[in-house]
Amino acid sequence: MISLEALKNEVQNWLQLHVGSTMALIAESVLLGILVIALFAVLGLLLVFMERKVSAVMQIRLGPNRVGPKGWLQTSADTLKLMLKEGLTPDGADKFLFNLAPFIIMIAAMLIMVPVAFARNFQIWDINIGVLYISSVASISVIAILMAGWSSNNKYSLLGAMRSGAQIISYELSAGIAVITMIILTGSLSVNDIIASQENGWWIFKGHIPAIIAFVIFMIAVTAETNRAPFDLAEAESELTAGFHTEYSGMKFALFFLAEYINIFIVCAVAAILFFGGWMPFH
Known part of the structure; x- marks a missing residue:
């Protein structure tokens, strides 16, 4: 084979x-x-x-x-x-930023995928600061969210964008500290080095209590960052309709929707890399 x-x-x-x-x-x-x-x-x-x-x-x-x-x-x-479906742009919206926001959030999601190792030697780019790269590029999505909410000229969209942006920025600190814990245990920012360091056991077990606490904090934080229940206040339908993408329709809305689920996949991949040996159990 x-x-x-x-x-x-x-x-x-x-x-x-x-x-x-x-x-x-x-x-x-x-x-x-x-x-x-x-x-x-x-x-x-x-x-x-x-x-x-x-x-x-x-x-x-x-x-x-x-x-x-x-x-x-x-x-x-x-x-x-x-x-x-027809893609509509509100009359009072900033048309350039309104149309640009969905593409920025999709580009950010695609860029995060670059250092993720799916299997041995199956990686787009083996960068030696892979974890730092993922953390940095993930922050770009906040810009797209705030841009979408502000440019829509809709108070509910703006409130949803501010909620979502504040939630992501807040929980990124907790997620970042959990990631730093695993980097200290590993001694490297490289995705492949982190995976290789778990050949003799997953960090969630051999890292003992600090690794278990880091894993729990990381999972709670990324659940909030991806707007999953019970952290879905940014998209509270009873208050804000659909949040920051209320005014979007057609493929523009689909790009926001798709990026949200891709981010779920990415945070799961990062959790597997940091705590469960990535592809190591299947090599």
Whole structure:
């Protein structure tokens, strides 16, 4: 069975042989971008469906059950609906910032994916400050949220943006301290070094009480950062309609929605890397 590293080298050698080194670099970048976008689309569909079904079980109800077998195609139908809906811009909105905000939040989500190691030698960029990079780039999403709320010219959107921004900034401090705890135990900011340091045991166990406390704090903090219940005050439907993206529709709304679920996947990936050895149990 061919390894991922060998497959990557084969693709690079083929590109350099047929299109030249410069064009090979461009082609490789475009290919990686397409793969990340495809991963985002699949993850968005699966995570939305999973959340609906799990919530339904917890609340003793059926959940999606009309479109497709047992509701499996419901998220696909919702995606098609969002793609076909007209994207409206309010008359009093700052049109440039209003249209720019959804793309900034998606770009931030895509950039965070860069140092995440999915398997041995299966990583977009093995940067030696991977954890610092993730923490830094994750903060960009706050700018997009505040931009969306302010540019909408809607008081409810602005209030939702301020709530969400304040919540993210506040809980980032707790999450950051939990991450620093694991960096101290590991002695490196590199994602691969952190994973390799857990070859003889997960940090959540061999780090003892400090690692367990860091894990609990990290999970609570990232749950709040991703606006999951019970930390969903930024999107309190009874008060603020939909929060900072109240005025968005169509694909612009879909980008915010997708970025939110991608961030859920990313914080889970970071938790697995820091506390559970990343891909190490499956190597």
